[in-house]
Amino acid sequence: MQLFVAVTDNDWFALHASKQSVDEVNFWRPSPEANFKVLQPGELLLFKLKSPNDSIAGGGFFTRFLQMPINMAWETFGEANGVRSLPEFRSRIARIRNVTMQVADNPNVGCIMLAEPFFWPKSEWIPRPPEFAVSNQVGKTFDSEEGAGRRIWDAICERLKRSPASLLDQDTATVAAIESNGFGKPQIVHPRLGQGLFRVLVKESYSRKCAITGERTLPVLEAAHIKPYSMVMRHEVSNGLLLRSDLHKLFDEGYLTVDPQDRRVVVSRRIKEEFENGKEYYRLEENVLREPTEPWARPSLENLEYHAYNVFR
Structure with a gap:
């Protein structure tokens, strides 16, 4: 397993560490050309604080990784960006880039999106390893199976075992990492997603197109839960559909559904009965659902059955 120890802004860390719980963070990079290909999903990015702290203080x-406009990154993650407001977000990026940024400017920012983040108290911080040069202002990759990487991993694992109970539930990335003992590739356990990550991953899985109509106007596309979140208490892409906002509303209220077997749209007679309208929606009847190419992201049969037989009427 690869570990990436990333130089981390002290203020960014302090805001997250001040909260009782954080379920996702955007470890953003200010450059619109930024990229990040170091880690695979499920591997760890660690927060190495700048001087004078100079220690590994947590991770996720x-x-x-996606490039997103600043406004969209704020709308998606809010304070999970490590700032209190959109103006502060814009100001901090402008300061780092050493440019003047107007209120209407909306350039891209590199978003390294992390789930199941952890922020240790100072007594738990890991001193900067000697192999991480003081002059390094970006970060360094370590192999958790050998040398310095193994030492870092052992220290991390010891602390992960003391994580809050919610992160030690079955099927979390935290448990998968502990059980791997740092060897091999990450197990195929997707980190427990926060709401922002759920929205981003659903949009990307559906190629930013409505699953029913193919609509591509992003501001009107919403990530819908198939089985209500109040029942499952987890954000999972296989329980999501990307829908145009009006279809999302109708789906949630049981006016339309997806046949679990043939994956075709079914529209309730209630629309005509209750509103004496609905021609636009009846035209969608029998449309085949546009599903993600990745098997893990496709709507699960169980979730579709629940909606069709319990929500739709």
């Missing part, structure tokens, strides 16, 4: 499980 890598989920996805």
